[in-house]
Amino acid sequence: MTNPAKSRQPNGASSIFQGKDGRWHGYVTVGVKDDGSPDRRHVGRKTRTAVTKAVRDLEKQRDSTGVRKAGQTWTVETWLTHWVENIAAPNVGENTIDGYRVAVYHHLIPGLGAHRLEKLEPEHLERLYRKMQTNGSAAGTAHQVHRTVKTALNEAVRRRHLTINPASVAKAPKVEEEEVEPYTLEEVQRLLAEAAKVRNTARWVIALALGLRQGEALGLQWEDVDFEAGVILVRRGRLRPRYQHGCGDKCGRKPGYCPQKINVRRETKDTKTRAGKRPIGVPDELLGLLRQHKEKQDRERALARDLWVEKGYVFTSPTGEPLNPNTDYHRWKDLLKAAGVRDGRLHDARHTAATVLLILGVPEAVVDRIMGWEPGKSARMRRRYQHLTGQVLQQTAAKIGGLLWGPKPHVLEPAPGGPVPGPSKTSVPAEPRVYVALLGERRIPFLHREHADAVASQWGADHPGHPAENEEWDREKWEDKGKGGIRAIRDRMPDRRIVHHAQAVFLPGGERLNIGRNDQWSVTAWEFETDLYTDLPVRWHTTRRPGQEVEAQVRGTDQKAVTAAFAEACAQAVDRAKNPGEYGDLAG
Known part of the structure; x- marks a missing residue:
């Protein structure tokens, strides 16, 4: 058969011809x-x-999705290895690359x-996800693998090593997002009471109160306080250590x-977003606790002497090193057990703090700032972190009832041993005036005159012979000059109850010092009287005074529990007086 004459095509045009081998x-x-x-x-x-069809298919591919770039023929293994080490590693954070490497080396390369x-197809990926879950991996782990391979193959598409990303077509494993139950106020108070007995107390208060x-x-340093x-000022985060052998891999152990x-x-490392860098x-x-913590750290520094490594961190090991996140996690678990609180993640403390802000009616913009959420993502983060507790639902129901049926009448009679009822316990709009109860040396600002009047009247009855009256302030003046500013203004009645106290002081040798009064007594205390008040059944601690005496202090609403705890506190105080080094104290 004679070959048809080949006509020359324009530059760039496709060409079809029959070769000497007889093929087209x-x-x-x-x-x-x-x-x-x-x-x-x-x-x-x-x-x-057949060749005409192949040419037309290639032209369509060129004109639509593009044609795979010529050059190296990649396998899934060679591409993922190249991507994770040479493309991703220089451009993402340490924690992110750790997650990528686990997905690539532990799951994707062994499986695909x-x-x-x-030639990689969506079905290959979907079978891998199912196999992972069949072998015991959580759906969340399979989903992380899916996100990783999707990111890696997107890069391959951008570089024209692929024309389409099969991971974009594959169905990702379904992850059921469990509703996190934040800790209740009672559970938080039990955790705080237990935290007061351990080292780095303020660490846990910061987690539960501020949601860091x-x-x-x-990662906090003293220069941030x-x-x-x-x-x-939040501006950096502590990274998990990553270790290598210092012995040349001769010890036979894992690097850690x-x-x-x-x-x-x-x-x-610095916070990963601009919103993450924020003042709180x-x-x-809590400021008082941080001051006490700084003093304790100064004593630890003096005891450690040459072993102390000064790096400026707020929370450290006994030798000044920053805390290891893994150790910190286990301390949290120990705290939950000691407080008798249900088990939970350390991150649940952040959910709890966010929910408290919801209960308090804090404006969304302020919540976003405190929690470090980026604009544009904050609504989704609030849905994830803020939980509708019974208190929130009750407040909402009360607001609906007040709107439809009018406000309920309010009783201002004080309730001995309990909170004094008042006009409202919900958040209210800002008022131009502030009503300040003058209670001896204290000034307590209220949003409602009724609250200030009721508190001054009851406090005066509790403390005969001490002045108790009210003043009216311009709100802007109080925010500018009043102690505590806007944060101190109360929009509800403070709690009031009978609190039982016990105190003893011991000399350095363990001998009990006569303090000139009964070692146990009871008082009626308001929640703003922080030196007297607690709503816990019992809490206690021991402290070393500047003169080296050791003081045992107990307070609580349960008199029997206070008496029992007083014996335990005194025993610890005697031991602390005799053995100051075991408690991080400086012996005089």
Whole structure:
């Protein structure tokens, strides 16, 4: 058979011809090579009809999704290895790359690595996800693998090693997002009471009260704490250490357990978003705890002497090193057990703090600022972190009832041993005036005159002979000059109850000091009288005074529990007086 004459096609046009081998050949220009020359692809078939179809298919692919770039033939293994080490690693954070490496080396390469990259199908991925879950992996782990391979293959598409991303077509494993149950107020108070007995007390108060992430709390340095302004500046996060062998891999252990292990990761990194870098107002009670914590750290520094490594962290090991996140996690679990509180993640403390802000009616913009949520994502984060507790639902029902049927009449009679009822316990709009109850040396600002009047009247009855009256302030004046500013203004009646106290003081040798009065007594205390008040059944602690005496203090609403705890507190105080070094104290 005579070959038909080949006519020359215009530059860039596809060509079809029969070669000397009897097969039909086609060439299609699909782009330009790196050196600037045309990138022409060849297809060969037995018949003209078949090669024509192949040429037209290649042209359609070129004109729609694009044609895979010529050059190296990638397998899934070679591409994922190249992507994770050379593309992702220099451009993402340490924690992110750790997650990528686990997905790539533990799941994707063992399961799919032998496939040619362009031959990978969505069904291959879906079978891998099912196999992972059948073998015991959680749906969340399979979903993380899906997100990782999707990101890696998106990069392959951008670089024209693939024309489409099969992971974009594959169905991701379904993850059931469990509703997190935040800790109740009672559980939080039990945790705080137990935290007062352990080292780094303020660490747990910060988690429950301010909702800082674990890395943010462990990354705090003293330069971030402004005691005068009452503000903490969040600007960095603690990273999990990553170790390498310092013994040349001769010890036979994992790097983290090597006696000569070397940490090859920096200790902290800046917050990952602009919203994450934020100032947070700190309650006066927490500022007081931080001051006490700083004093204790100063004593630890003096005891450690040359062993102390000064790095400026707020929460440290006994030698000044930043806390390891893994150790911190186990301390949290110990705290839950000691407090008799249900088990939960450390991150649940953040959910709890966010829910407290919801209960308090804090404006959404302020919540976003405190929690460090980015604009545009904050609504989704609020849905995830803020939970509709019974208190929120009750407040909402009360507001609906007040709107439809009018406000209920309010009784202002004081209730001995309990809270004084008042006009409202819900958040209210800002008023131009503030009503300040003058209670001896204290000034307690209220949003409602009725609250200030009721508190002054009852406090005066509790403390005969002491002045108790009210003043009316301009709100802006109080916010500018009043103690505590806007944060101190109360829109509800404070709690009032009988609190039982016990106190004893011991000399350095353990001898009990006569303090000149009964060691147990009871008082009626309001919640703003922080030196007297508690709503817990019992709480106690021991402290060393500047003169080296050790003081045992107990308070609580349950008199029998206070008496029982007093014996335990005194026993610890005697031991602390005799053995100051075991408690991190400086012996005089």
